[in-house]
Amino acid sequence: MTPAPERGGGTAPAPRRVRRFLRHNGLGLFFLTAFLLALAGQAVAGHAEFNDQLVSDGMAPIGFGTYVMSSDFAVDVTENWQSEYLQFFLYILATVWLVQRGSPESKEPGRAGTESDKGQRAGRYATEGSPRWAAATDWRGFVYSRSLGLVMGTVFLLSWLTQSVTGVAAYNEEQLRRLQAPVSWTEYLTAADFWSRTLQNWQSEMLAIASMAVLAIYLRQRGSPESKPVGASDSATGVEG
Structure with missing residues (x-):
């Protein structure tokens, strides 16, 4: 039953x-x-x-x-992954210390920094519903309080490393088809092909973040937590709808 x-x-x-x-x-x-x-x-x-x-x-x-x-498919995938995780890694760290007045993506001016344990409900200020490591005052509390950035940064570095390894394999395959000499991994790290693949993704990610942070000052999306309430002042900062 x-x-x-x-x-x-x-x-x-x-x-x-x-x-x-x-x-x-x-x-x-x-x-x-x-x-x-x-x-x-x-x-x-x-x-x-x-x-x-x-x-x-x-x-x-x-x-x-x-x-x-194949390495050709792998490098095309990982070059996008690494740029996306770089975007979020930098965004997470930048929003700790930098503010954008009027943006819901920013803390209010004057609140830059890691903030107090009381404000973060960490250490002795942790509540009954807080994650267990949030109450720790040793290395566990330090790691957990920075775990999002650490994971995003680690995934970025691993994706970038994978891009370089698969990239040199794909590059050397093309070199051999053209009857040209292959290059080593260290040589590929300074090659135009590696940095062209990397920077064409980085520039688009940085533009997207800047656009979101600034456009959200003046534009609205009703019901979205990424936007301020429709009637909020343009100068209202850190307010989500």
Whole structure:
């Protein structure tokens, strides 16, 4: 017999639990699905483009599975990942110390810095619902209070390293097709190909952050926490709708 749902914390029927899970995690699930669809589309389009290039060079095309496992596909993926995580890493750190008056993406002027334990509900000011490490006053508290930036920065560095490794492999494959000498990994790190791939992504990410921080001063998106309330003053800072 299926147990009836209870307001006081009883077990809800499975369909209701699924609906609740989807409702409570819709934002993450939406973007995860969009990511997978975009990645699949990139693989299909990249495979077609890569085979077109092979045919034009007088070589036989390769299968889809071979392309997805190739360094050419890997470098195209990781060069975007590293720039995205760099964007968030810099944004997280910059918003600790820098402010933008009137932007909901910024703290209020005068609040720059890591703030007090009381304001952050850390250490002895942690509450009953705070994460366990938030109350720690040793290395655990130090690490946890900076864990978001540490993880974002680590993923950025690992993605960038992966881009360089897969990039040199893809670059050398192209060099060999042109009957030119391959280069070492250290030589590739100073090559125009590596920095062209890197900087074309970095500049777009920096522009996107600057645009969001400044445009959100004057423009609104009703109901979005990334926007101020529709009727909020342009000079209101750190206010979310």
